[in-house]
Amino acid sequence: MPINYSDHQLKLSLRGSKVLIVDDQLLSIIVLRKILSVHFNIVTASSGEEAISICKRSPPDIILLDINMEGMSGIETCLKLKNTSETQSIPVIFVTSFENQEEECWEAGAVDYIKKPINPETLFRRVRAHITMKIQHDLLNQKVFLDDLTKVFNRRYFDAHFSKMERSALREKVDYALLLIDIDYFKQYNDIYGHVQGDTVLNLVAQTITNSLQRPTDFVARYGGEEFVVVLPHTSIEGAICVADKIKKNVIDLGILHKYSEYEFVTISIGGSTLQPYESNKNTLQLADEKMYESKKQGRNQVCF
Known part of the structure; x- marks a missing residue:
């Protein structure tokens, strides 16, 4: 299905999308929030454990995840999310200054990998692209998995x-x-x-x-x-x-x-x-x-x- 940013429903869905930023460095959270809060609803977590709890309670549309964190690392967090049925479909983008762990990020189930320092326009466009794909995938699933009469799952x-x-x-x-x-x-x-x-x-x-x-x-x-x-x-x-x-x-x-x-x-x-x-x-x-x-x-x- 081609991406159509002029579609009214898609624009509304994008505007209401929730982005979870996971980083144990306050400055990094502030920078990412400043770039993305104009376009999306932002939720933050300072640890992998907190991020998993948030995802199970109220799943975001996408996760921006740092690799190097105290306690559970970003790689461990991503693997945990991907091995849990209710969170495995949430797209994860690693945002990190580490250059030697890119392969691990892909293997853990990430959909993208963005290196620091951040280019604000690149970050926004890539986050928007992945959320758009998720919305379109969800809409397609609705047609396949919704009951025609009651509109609940079939x-x-x-x-x-x-x-x-x-x-x-x-x-x-x-x-x-x-x-x-x-x-x-x-x-x-x-x-x-x-x-x-x-x-x-x-x-x-x-x-x-x-x-x-x-x-x-x-x-x-x-x-x-x-x-x-x-x-x-x-x-x-x-x-x-x-x-x-x-x-x-x-x-x-x-x-x-x-x-x-x-x-x-x-x-x-x-x-x-x-x-x-x-x-x-x-x-x-x-x-x-x-x-x-x-x-x-x-x-x-x-x-x-």
């Missing part, structure tokens, strides 16, 4: 990311949670109110689930029919239950009338599981599926873990 996206996320969680020895959500009596809803109104309900429920999630790394996908799956990285069972209860409440609070339901409104049943109580013969998806059906057996409009 089953293909979930299937592509689930196994990678699980391997990453096992490798890092961190917990994550999975919620499987089913709209109660949806077939009967379609029979009573029609498929056009049923599609409206699917959209409303999908957006309600999305709006109930608070972190950029959390996501919802349409799993099939009236089922949705929610992925919550770095989440304990207690945290997952809180999110599930919030989603369940927000859906019934929509007040969508459903004559067939004993609750009089559209409700959902939720089954959840986490990695920690992992059973050798079952994965988290199987466990969440079993718990969802348990929720239905218990009377629907329930959360079961």
Whole structure:
């Protein structure tokens, strides 16, 4: 896809892009911030550890990373980011005065390498070019991985990311949670109110689930029919239950009338599981599926873990 800087949507995306500058030298941060803050939103970190924490909490669109830092080096930081599913797609540019480590930077997964002293125009143009490519890549992925009806991620996206996320969680020895959500009596809803109104309900429920999630790394996908799956990285069972209860409440609070339901409104049943109580013969998806059906057996409009 050719780059078109005159495209209005692209210009807006570029203007709102977030750049994370990682350097343990305050002067370097000041210089880079001065060059780029006119064009982008700037976030800074003074260590690799702080940068990784920021990326997991609120991923930037690009990272400018120094090599030589106290504690975790820039190379180690980049490798850590590239080996973590929720941060591996963030482009990294090394900005450094070291000339003998360029090959290591490429091997670590960097998309570019800029030597100090900085040429301000070169820095801006190269950062803009890489952010533009990321935006266009994200837009293309949206077309491939978004559900046509609800505009949340589709089953293909979930299937592509689930196994990678699980391997990453096992490798890092961190917990994550999975919620499987089913709209109660949806077939009967379609029979009573029609498929056009049923599609409206699917959209409303999908957006309600999305709006109930608070972190950029959390996501919802349409799993099939009236089922949705929610992925919550770095989440304990207690945290997952809180999110599930919030989603369940927000859906019934929509007040969508459903004559067939004993609750009089559209409700959902939720089954959840986490990695920690992992059973050798079952994965988290199987466990969440079993718990969802348990929720239905218990009377629907329930959360079961």
